[in-house]
Amino acid sequence: MGPGGYFTQFTLERAIGDFGQAIRQPATPFANLCQIALRQSQVNALKTIYPFLDKDATAHLPKFSHDLGRGFVLLRPRERYVKKLEVEAHAAVHAALGKSSLRKWGRLRLPNGQVARSLFSEIRRKATNKRNSRNIKVFYYKTSYVNINTELLQFNRDNKMEFGEVLFYFMVENPQGDLEAHALVSVYGPPDPDMLEMSYHTLYACEYLGTDDLQVIPVISIVSVVSMQPLPQKPGDPENLWFVVEKSGLDDIELTGYVDPM
DSSP states (O other): OOOHHHHHHHHHHHHHHHHHHTOOOTTSHHHHHHHHHHHHHHHHHHHHHOGGGOTTOOOOOOTTOEEEETTEEEEEEEOSSOEEOOHHHHHHHHHHHOOSEEOOEEEEEOTTSOEEOOHHHHTTOOOTTOOOOOEEEEEEOSEEESSTTSOEEEOSSTTEEEEEEEEEEEEEEOTTSOEEEEEEEEEOOOOOHHHHHHTTSOOOEEEOOGGGSEEEEEGGGEEEEEEEEEOOOOTTOOSSEEEEEEOTTHHHHHHHOOOOOO
16 A cells, blocks of 8 residues: 555544644643544544434535435536436447437535546636546446335446546436436446556556446445556556556545535
């Protein structure tokens, strides 16, 4: 994973600063510090188990957003009307769900606080130096919720991690009449095995396949937002490789709270 400072230093230094400012017993500073840290840990645990105790948390969602439950929220932009899909998207969506027309959504709020965007939302921006946050990390569980609150579904890629570029999000109605959220994703190819082995499973260098491998996935299989950067090519290396960069310390930040601007 690299030097510890890359993924724990920020969280550690911030905690030291916060706890240090709270010391009120100069005669026994370390005993006082231990009690402060213990009390804060207990409060954090209670707020995690019972979110309604956190009075500082804002439950307000943007206008026209759709709360999917379990921390997933669909966000605008969205199409006003249901429209027919393009050729490549139509083939993938129709094969998976039997749909030819639907309404596209542009962004998805994840339980970890990140906002995963899509090609549908980012292509609308005309700025030269625009942000790219439409690449995601996906984990297919052998059995998992698709209707996020009640139903179970067997995924076709059991217990496998992949990376992909989101084209757009959408909702469809299941036979029970409930709305289920999905994403159309251009899945990157498998990591180069030689580079993966030589880097001790640190360098995931994947081929960008574009529309050659479009998959419809439930949004709850999305773990986090990642960055895909072009891999500098050396003599003998395969072409069109992109390597994965994940947000440092995201697992630690989940304990203290992290929110991407919606």
